[in-house]
Amino acid sequence: MKADFPFDVVAFDLDGTLADTAPDLTGALNHALGVLGRRPVPAEDVRHMVGHGARALLQKGLAATGEMTEALVEQGFPIFIDHYLAHIADGTTIFPGLNASLDALAARGVRLAVCTNKAEGLARELIDALGWADRFHALIGGDTLPVRKPDPAPLFEAIARAGGGRGAYVGDSITDTDTGRNAGIPTVAVTFGFSDRPHDQLGASALIDHFDELIPTLERLGRG
Numbered sequence: 001m002k003a004d005f006p007f008d009v010v011a012f013d014l015d016g017t018l019a020d021t022a023p024d025l026t027g028a029l030n031h032a033l034g035v036l037g038r039r040p041v042p043a044e045d046v047r048h049m050v051g052h053g054a055r056a057l058l059q060k061g062l063a064a065t066g067e068m069t070e071a072l073v074e075q076g077f078p079i080f081i082d083h084y085l086a087h088i089a090d091g092t093t094i095f096p097g098l099n100a101s102l103d104a105l106a107a108r109g110v111r112l113a114v115c116t117n118k119a120e121g122l123a124r125e126l127i128d129a130l131g132w133a134d135r136f137h138a139l140i141g142g143d144t145l146p147v148r149k150p151d152p153a154p155l156f157e158a159i160a161r162a163g164g165g166r167g168a169y170v171g172d173s174i175t176d177t178d179t180g181r182n183a184g185i186p187t188v189a190v191t192f193g194f195s196d197r198p199h200d201q202l203g204a205s206a207l208i209d210h211f212d213e214l215i216p217t218l219e220r221l222g223r224g
Contacts, residue, residue, distance in 0.1 A: 007222055010167070010218065013176045022047050031080070032077075032083065036062070048194065049064075050173075100211070100212075115155050115158040127139065149176065174203075180204075188205060189206075
């Protein structure tokens, strides 16, 4: 544990937590749906579908626009992935105050990790595209281990690969807060992400409205 900070590792979800990826996910989903003869899904609806990986997003998009079958998922999934890889950071933006908070955590000797249900390869592509190739000490994706969030194993692995010690988690959805609770790890939820329910129903250890609040919130949780 750092002498001046209560956590050795802070892990983050990716979509809706580190970056607003909804524009590019919406573009890929609607491209795949269009090829399959479906209507587009509004971007605001897509924000409530994210959190369980690309295949689950396509399944939800199909269900929202008609019949969802595994045959359609198998047909549409490579179309989705190819489009997304080609446009992975066209409209994606980093949330305000994030980089300053990451800098401040690093200055305190805290190691940073990513724990996401996005496929590891896609997550690495996005992190590289956003200029974070050297920012994080560990990355666990939805296909890195045999299980994915809300199973706590990916979060434990992310913290271990980042060097171990006392960890905290930052996310935006019930998947993330369930993961943190299952791991017994303090979890901060951002209120500007992709949650499918009111934020006060997430059961997070704490809520923040801006990344400027992250470090004081973690310090308070660490003291608790």
